[in-house]
Amino acid sequence: xxxxxxxxxxxxxxxxxxxxxxxxxxxxxxxxxxxxxxxxxxxxxxxxxxxxxxxxxxxxxxxxxxxxxxxxxxxxxxxxxxxxxxxxxxxxxxxxxxxxxxxxxxxxxxxxxxxxxxxxxxxxxxxxxxxxxxxxxxxx
Numbered sequence: 051x052x053x054x055x056x057x058x059x060x061x062x063x064x065x066x067x068x069x070x071x072x073x074x075x076x077x078x079x080x081x082x083x084x085x086x087x088x089x090x091x092x093x094x095x096x097x098x099x100x101x102x103x104x105x106x107x108x109x110x111x112x113x114x115x116x117x118x119x120x121x122x123x124x125x126x127x128x129x130x131x132x133x134x135x136x137x138x139x140x141x142x143x144x145x146x147x148x149x150x151x152x153x154x155x156x157x158x159x160x161x162x163x164x165x166x167x168x169x170x171x172x173x174x175x176x177x178x179x180x181x182x183x184x185x186x187x188x189x190x
Contacts, residue, residue, distance in 0.1 A: 069096035070134040071115040079106030080123075103129045105152065118159030119145065127152020127189075132172075136161060148172040149189045158183035 073080075073095045080091040083102040091103065091111060105111055105127045113121045117136040123129050128150045135144040143165040149172070162169050162183055173189040 067098050069116075070099055070131060070136070071097040071113045073097065074112040074114045074120075076109075076111050078109035080104065080109055080111040081106075097131060099131055099134050101131050103127075103131075115145075115159055117143075117145075117161045119161065120157040120159070121147075122155040123149075124153035124155075127154065129154060138164065141165075143168040145169040146172075149187055150174055151189050153186070153188050155186050156184065 073091055073093055076091055076093055081088050081104045082091045082095065082097070083104065084098065084100070088104075097103075097113065103111060103113070103123060105123055105125055107125055109125050111123050113123070115121070115134065115136070121129070129152070130148040130150070132148055133144045133146040135142050137143070138160065141164075143161045145161045145168055147170070151174075156171065158166075158169070171187065173187055175190050
């Protein structure tokens with residue numbers, strides 16, 4: 051009975067949160083850290099604000115956000131979805147992510163076009179090359 055209550059609490063918690071992205075593709079090893087649990091990433095899996103994605107050696111993962119933003123994360127990377135909000139009818143937008151290490155390719159979606167000032171990508175130290183609405187980040 052206790053296990054059933056815990057499972058129900060987990061399911062209700064997942065329903066109450068709105069997903070912000072999904073995993074479009076995975077090459078080799080990728081993991082998702084949600085709250086204090088880490089699990090192997092799966093194609094089609096929904097992601098939420100607060101999730102952290104880790105990729106292994108020779109691995110990559112492709113993400114598609116609700117506004118159409120696409121991000122490809124390279125090998126041995128860590129990527130954190132700090133805060134994401136896409137509510138165009140209310141003109142509420144947030145795209146706040148961190149890449150503490152690794153590489154990623156960013157292709158802007160609707161938030162980048164409607165409210166580019168709301169797109170924040172944090173890196174500890176790195177280089178950003180902008181090519182229109184696409185750019186590459188290499189964080190050391």
